[in-house]
Amino acid sequence: MAADVPDCGTPHYRSIASIVTNAEIALIFDHVADLLEYQGSNVFRVRAYRNASRLVQGIVEPLATIRDASDRSFQDFDGIGKDLAQKLETLLDSGQLPMLKQLEEEVPQVVFDLMRVPGLGPKKVKLLMAAIELESLDDLERACQEGKVSLLKGFGKKTESTILSNIAFAKNPDNSRLLWNEADQIVHLLIEWMKECQAVQQVEAAGSWRRGKETVGDIDLLVESHQPSDVMNHFVAWEHADHVMVRGDTKTSIRGPRGIQVDMRVVEKKSFGAAWQYFTGSKEHNIRLRSRAKRLGLSINEYGVSQLDQSGEKIVAGQSEKEVYKAVGLEWIPPELRENHGEFELAENDQIPKLITLQDIRGDLHMHTTATDGEATLLEMVTAAIDRGLRYIAITDHSKRVTMARGLDATRLFEQWEAIDRLNESLASEEGIPLVILKGIEVDILEKGGLDLSDEVLSHADWVVASLHYGQQQSQEQITGRLLDAVCNPYVSCIGHPTGRLINRRPPYKVDLQRVINAAADHVTCLEINANPWRLDLDDRFAAAAKEAGVKLAISTDAHSTAGLDVMRCGILQARRAGLEAKDVVNTRPLQELRNVLQKT
Ligand SMILES: [Zn+2]
Ligand SMILES: [Zn+2]
Incomplete structure (x- = not known):
């Protein structure tokens, strides 16, 4: 491997000189939490760093911009107190956190490397470190190949092979x-x-x-x-x-x-469109465009489209992208479609879809509150949704299986729904506030199959997201079976983050998605495009396959804070890359129409 290629999934924090992006800050907090946990630190302390990470991850606007604005403060965001605000200042000013510095001195480097392997949390790393002499990731890879890891208590053959493939995932530079x-x-x-x-x-x-x-x-x-x-x-x-x-x-x-x-x-101005087109790519799209130009007796590069005649080369287009595409007989192609995945055929026939935009979104159908692992209360989420011009939202806290998040049992869920009823009533009485709150739940698809709450309970919900959070290492047959059962359940409205992948962090679980898509079409169950930038799940390919099969998609933020509602735009981009139009996405519809779409019988 070349020396300048990072050997692993996530970056080394030791070398950071200046910090700019929120994701970077979030990763640092997460990292501190991991290391504290590794050291066996107080759980509340660990949780504080985890929460800080998630909060920051949910904020779309760069924190650096907020710091530089004289009239704004980090504490304007729900959940950011004085202590966290101070840490953010320190991070942005110095690129370091004193706590991380201290941990770096106390914890061996190999622990940092091991923890970048998906699925290897602090607890597993601690066990591995105690049992095997490890100085590098390569040592762990070798130990797996030699079957040493499977002999350890709590690991086994399957875990060993998962670790092995995840080391490969972490080493792949694409994942950095x-x-x-x-x-x-x-x-x-x-x-x-x-x-x-x-x-x-x-x-x-x-x-x-x-x-x-x-x-x-x-x-x-x-x-x-x-x-x-x-x-x-x-x-x-x-x-x-x-x-x-x-x-x-x-x-x-x-x-x-x-x-x-x-x-x-x-x-120069006269070449701007041609250059913009050229440097936007993709490579595959541009190769196709060049060969098309050639067939028409034209040549195309970053300076423009030119024609060769007796007098020499003459530029015929270049100032705008539209002009460039027009010169080769095509309508303008939105950048999100420029992958040579069928866009040329569409453009030749003036059939480029009118891609969905953020303005088309009327509702958000997946979010959490302080009832489980969200940072904001029901009322705060509702207020934030009104501020963002949404017409309806579904509150979908976790169900009881997610003990880590204090998931809801039927009693607590009904309590929450009563609170929603009351809030809806008071919203309806206020003039000019058109927001309706749907009574929802993110119900867990259990490891053994079936759902975490009874059909009787689910039948009272307006919107049910069914998601798989546990047993992600099961076989393709098992996982596909669990998802298919959920799709077929008459009370399930939507499958949440259908593959479970976390970009750069965790590969998708093994699932035959085409079967899930076909079943979703048959049973009028929506599939989610989870807009969280780590998830973007379904991805563009499968979202396009879902559309093709006639499945309706829901683009949802899965917000765990008020700022988390702003990631909708990331989901929109994913949907655009899949060629989706507003009509393909259920939460672009007025509420009554949404309810009609969901009538399963
Ligand atoms: Zn979930
Ligand atoms: Zn969720």
Whole structure:
């Protein structure tokens, strides 16, 4: 493996010079929690760091921006108290947390490495460390291959092979790319910075960020200007630039936060559209576009579309993307579809779908409150939903199986529903507030099959999300069977995060999703696109397959805090990449229509 390729899934915190993104801060808190737990620290202390991590993860706006605004404070966010606010200040100012520094001195490096393997939590790492002499991840890999791990109490053959494949997952450099929303925060800060430069006429970002991919490898910026050298000077002076990699007349590259490479190119107005198209990609899309141009006697590159005639080469399009596509006989293709997955055929026939937008969303059908593991109360979630212009929300706290989150049994659930009834009544009496709260639950799909609450209880709900949180290591047959049972249950409205994957952290469980999709179509059960940037589950491929099969999708935030409601836009991007339109997504419908769609009988 090349020396500059990180050997593992998540980054090393030891080398961080400056901290910018919220996800990075969240990871640090999570990391501290892991290490404290490893040391056998007080559970409340561990939990405080875990909660801090989740809170920060849920905030879409960069915390760095909030710190820099004189009239704002971290404590404006629900759940952020004085102590956490102070930690955030320290992190943003110094890139370090005294607690983490101390832990780094106390805990051996190999523990940091082991904990980056999906499924290896503090407890398992502690057992492994006590039983086997481990100095690196490679040592653990070898121990698994030699069958030593399966001999340990509480591990077994199956766990051993899972660890082995998860080490491979953690070592795959693809799993160390930035999550889209983390890259988005960097893009946002960069664009703000570049706009401060007088010489900049126009600035846009391209690449996989613009295509809305789940993860982003590097950032491409495009600037229109007549004074490239002024633009370059301004660019390299960015406070978050770690160092300048290459500086040229029209292109400069820097290493930014989290080691991400940022390439900035300066182009002329007449080429801006062509360059934007070119650097947005994808590679496969552009190859196809070039060969199409060639067939038409044209050539296409980052400067424009040109035609070769007797007088030489003549540029026929380039200022806007629309022009570029038009020159090759196509309608404009939204960036999220540019993967050469059938978009050319659609564009040739003027059949590019009218992709769903954030404005189409009327409701949010998956969120938690303080009744289980959410940070905000029912009322706070409702107020936040009203602020965001939502017309309806479903409160879907965990059911009792999720003991870690103090999941609800029937009694506590009915209490919550009574509170919802009362709140709905008072909302209805207030003029101009059109929000309705649906009585919901995220009911667990049990390891042994079946659901965590009886059909009798579920029959009183307005909206039931069924999710699988436990027994994720079971065989494909078992897991598929559990999901199929849930899909067929007449009271289940939707399957939550259908594959259970966490991007960069945990591979999906083994499931025959096509069977689940077909059953969902037969039983009018929705499938979720969970908008949490770590999940984005279903992914674009399966969401497209679900649409194809006639399944309705729900794009839900799974918010655990009021700020968590803002990740809806990440789910929208995933849906757009799947080619979904507003009509494919149930929570774009007015409430009455939603209720009609859900009539199962
Ligand atoms: Zn869940
Ligand atoms: Zn949930």
